[in-house]
Every structure is written in structure tokens, then in C-alpha cells.
Amino acid sequence: MLGFTRRCLLQKPLYFRRVIWFLEFTPEQHPIALQIGGNNLENIAKATQLANAYGYDEINLNCGCPSPRVVGHGCFGVRLMLDPKFVGEAMSVIAANTNVPVTVKCRIGVDDYDSYNELCDFIYKVSSTSPTKHFIIHSRKALLNGISPAENRSIPPLKYEFYYGLVRDFPDLTFTINGGINSVEEVNGALKKGAHGVMVGRAAYHNTWQVLRNVDSEVYGDPPSDLTRRQVLEKYTEYADSALGKHGNNRPNVRDLVKPLLNLFHSEPRNAVWKRNVDAAFFHCTTVKQVLEETLPIIPDYVLDSPASRVPPSRGDIFADVDDLMPSPYKLNEPELQYA
Numbered sequence: 156m157l158g159f160t161r162r163c164l165l166q167k168p169l170y171f172r173r174v175i176w177f178l179e180f181t182p183e184q185h186p187i188a189l190q191i192g193g194n195n196l197e198n199i200a201k202a203t204q205l206a207n208a209y210g211y212d213e214i215n216l217n218c219g220c221p222s223p224r225v226v227g228h229g230c231f232g233v234r235l236m237l238d239p240k241f242v243g244e245a246m247s248v249i250a251a252n253t254n255v256p257v258t259v260k261c262r263i264g265v266d267d268y269d270s271y272n273e274l275c276d277f278i279y280k281v282s283s284t285s286p287t288k289h290f291i292i293h294s295r296k297a298l299l300n301g302i303s304p305a306e307n308r309s310i311p312p313l314k315y316e317f318y319y320g321l322v323r324d325f326p327d328l329t330f331t332i333n334g335g336i337n338s339v340e341e342v343n344g345a346l347k348k349g350a351h352g353v354m355v356g357r358a359a360y361h362n363t364w365q366v367l368r369n370v371d372s373e374v375y376g377d378p379p380s381d382l383t384r385r386q387v388l389e390k391y392t393e394y395a396d397s398a399l400g401k402h403g404n405n406r407p408n409v410r411d412l413v414k415p416l417l418n419l420f421h422s423e424p425r426n427a428v429w430k431r432n433v434d435a436a437f438f439h440c441t442t443v444k445q446v447l448e449e450t451l452p453i454i455p456d457y458v459l460d461s462p463a464s465r466v467p468p469s470r471g472d473i474f475a476d477v478d479d480l481m482p483s484p485y486k487l488n489e490p491e492l493q494y495a
């Protein structure tokens with residue numbers, strides 16, 4: 156998963172203290188990538204230098220965010236896809252200031268710049284003018300005007316065939332597929348079809364147990380685990396309470412550390428009441444252990460103690476149409492690169 160910064164918070168010394176806690180992470184979180192957003196090479200360089208002290212495994216540039224708060228501030232987020240020359244420069248600056256791999260996260264297009272060839276031009280230009288060899292592709296385009304960021308994650312259709320076209324047409328590069336992949340079964344489906352890597356976003360957050368429970372065994376080939384949610388929470392509590400306040404400025408606090416748990420009982424009985432109780436517990440509990448001791452009794456034992464989870468009906472093969480829809484192979488015509 157990616158660690159997201161909120162842009163380059165480096166213009167004013169005032170921000171410095173916030174950045175410190177924001178960039179910290181515990182060793183258990185490796186491998187961890189830091190994402191930078193920005194449109195100013197000097198600040199991008201400073202952000203990268205600042206990140207060096209923290210030991211991230213990868214630095215990523217955000218070329219996919221459609222939020223008006225981001226794209227509204229000039230060429231930033233997904234707007235950068237319209238300026239591959241700048242992205243190449245930015246990636247070179249990042250690479251010059253770090254020793255870890257540098258990657259780009261982007262969409263498959265923006266507004267009317269949405270043909271497969273234009274996507275390939277972007278990838279070609281960035282990869283040939285910078286050390287970028289790995290792209291994470293959110294396989295839908297972004298619409299810059301008129302729809303919200305949330306709608307921009309659902310209204311533009313997913314075009315997985317563009318992703319697989321890139322895998323075919325840029326054999327020297329690495330591509331991670333992203334967008335609408337909701338289960339371990341679908342992760343394995345993407346890999347089987349030739350994806351180099353898979354990023355799961357919302358599903359892992361909203362349906363944590365169902366999606367993540369079997370990742371180690373079903374994706375990475377570890378022996379099957381019969382861990383229950385109670386056992387996971389016991390281990391997590393140890394970790395979380397030892398991490399409390401470690402990064403200065405009282406962060407992470409109890410709320411920061413409990414937040415990733417809030418969807419652990421998604422669609423289980425008493426889930427909504429549990430979440431309300433947790434919210435109330437934040438006001439007086441000073442440890443994660445206290446929050447859980449106080450609130451977990453409402454969750455039925457069979458939910459806490461069963462290793463299994465109800466598996467939702469399969470959506471079928473979400474990549475079934477890819478072969479039929481594959482775009483024509485990219486033909487590089489450098490003098491005619493459409494947005495140089």
C-alpha cells in the first residue's frame with residue numbers, strides 16, 4: 156500500500172513539525188512507499204530529501220488525484236498527465252535525491268486525452284526521460300470538471316484492457332493494476348492474466364477481514380492461517396499501544412491507531428453499534444487496549460472466534476472482456492508525441 160502525503164508541505168517552516176509525525180512509521184509497516192504531490196521541482200526535491208531520513212522503500216509521484224483541491228492549484232495530481240515533460244523532470248529530481256525506487260501513480264487518461272496512444276505517449280515520455288520503471292495504473296480516466304473525487308473513482312469506466320496493453324507494449328517496464336479489484340480471487344485473476352502487481356484500495360479498507368484475511372496464503376503462498384479476529388486484535392493491541400505517541404506531538408494517538416480497525420466487522424451483527432461505542436470511547440480511553448476491552452463485548456463470540464468469513468458470491472471474471480477489447484499495439488512516433 157501507499158503512504159500518502161498531503162502534497163509538499165514544505166513551503167513554510169510552520170509546517171515542519173506536522174511533517175515530522177506525518178512521515179514517521181513503525182518498522183512493522185515495511186515495505187512502505189511515500190507519495191509526493193506537487194508541481195514545483197524545488198519543493199519536490201526538498202520533500203524527497205526530507206523523506207530520506209525516514210527509510211521509505213519507494214517514492215511515488217501522484218499523477219492521478221482529480222480532487223479540485225489538488226488539480227485546482229495549477230498542474231498538480233492528475234493534471235500532470237497532461238505534462239509528461241514535467242513529470243519526467245520531477246521523477247529525475249526525485250531519483251537524484253533518493254536511493255530507493257521511484258514510481259508514478261496515474262490514471263489512463265484525463266478528459267479528452269483518453270486514447271490508448273496518448274496514455275502510451277505519457278508512459279514512453281516519462282520512462283524515457285527519467286529513471287521511472289514502474290507505474291501504478293488506476294485503470295479509469297479522470298474527469299476534471301463537474302464531478303466529485305468520489306465520483307471520479309466510479310463514474311469513468313474501468314478499462315483494464317489499457318492496463319494490459321501497457322504490459323504488452325512496454326516489456327521493459329513494470330505496471331501495477333489498480334481500480335475496482337475487490338477480492339483475493341480478483342487479485343489472482345489479474346495476476347493470472349499477466350499483471351505484474353495489483354493494488355487494492357477501497358475494498359481492503361471497507362471490507363478488511365474478507366479481503367485481507369487470506370492474502371498471505373492465497374496470493375503469497377504462505378501456509379493457510381486459522382487466525383481469528385480476536386487473535387488479530389490481541390496482537391494488534393500490543394503493537395498499537397507500544398506505538399502510541401512514538402512520533403512526537405502525541406501522534407499516533409488512540410484514534411489514529413483504532414481507525415484502521417473500524418471496518419473489521421463489516422456486515423457482521425452489531426457492527427454499527429460497535430462503531431458508535433468506539434467513537435464514544437475515544438473521549439475517555441487513553442490506550443487501544445481500553446477501547447477494545449470496553450467495546451468488544453458487544454460483538455458476538457462466534458464473530459470474534461471464527462477463522463472463517465462469509466465469502467460473498469463471486470462477481471465472475473472481471474477481466475473476461477480484456478482480450479476482446481485489447482487496443483492496437485502502440486506505435487511510437489516521437490516527432491508526433493501528442494502532448495509533449
Ligand SMILES: Cc1cc2nc3c(=O)[nH]c(=O)nc-3n(C[C@H](O)[C@H](O)[C@H](O)COP(=O)(O)O)c2cc1C
Nearest residue numbers: 159217219260293308333334335336355356357358
Ligand atoms: C479516501 C481516498 C483517498 C485517496 N487518496 C489517494 C491519494 O492520496 N493518492 C492516490 O494516488 N490515490 C488515492 N486514492 C485512490 C486510490 O489509491 C485508488 O487509486 C482508487 O481508490 C481506485 O482503487 P480501488 O478501486 O481499489 O479503491 C484515494 C482513494 C480514496 C477512496
